[in-house]
Amino acid sequence: MHIFNTVLLAVLGGILPALAWLSFWLREDTHPEPTKLIFKSFFYGMCAVPFALVFQFLINYFVLQEKGIEYTFFTNYPLALLVIVLWAASEEYFKYKAAYLSGLKTRHNDEPIDPMIYMITAALGFAALENTLFIFWPLLAGESTTAFMTGNMRFIGSTMLHVATSAIIGLFVSFTFYKSKQIKRSHLLMGFATAISLHTLFNSFIIRAEEFTIVGFASVWLTIILIILFFEKVKRIYINRQSQK
16 A cells, blocks of 8 residues: 555656646647647657666666765766766756657648647657656655655756757747748757757756756746747737638
8 A cells, every 4th residue: 555655646646747837838839739748758758768767777787886976076077078978968868759750740730830839749748757757756755845856846847948949949849830841850950969969057956956057947948938928929820821812
């Protein structure tokens, strides 16, 4: 019974906050996507977590050789930076793949704002399961206070990081929604480069800890504010396109 309660609390602590953020972002879409595809994107985002974990485990085993990232960060920074970049790249790739398979490749991806919606939804699914795992282990050890603090910190930190980086990729796709395939590919790559850079920067600040943690959180929230502003620009792309018809 203890295990069941622990799992239940971890799942609720991981998924409910993500769904709360999802409801906030979905309000940006004036022409809502099918509910089925939204939940599919969220679920696929959750399914992306094991793939990212396996990839990161292999990186840790073969590159770090079972040395902690904190130790390597302060003793061999170039190697640690490579690992952090690879970690970030793997998560961004699998989140994008989740969004692509669930919504981006469908006929419902028919407005410039849609790539951002699907990317953010997949990112929140990814964050939901990731947060669940981070909350589960302290709860299992009977450290409820640690679990509570972890959940709160990830609610305003890592969850928003995943939203910010995935939204950046979606933003680059949205801005080229009516462009040629070649332009779309090049901007998609630029979106990935920007997202991976922000992800790497945040993780580096968190590893440094102390005052750098605040800088990391501030960089993510500043990005979130900019993304909210860019949502309006993306909406204008569709409006301008319709007015030309």
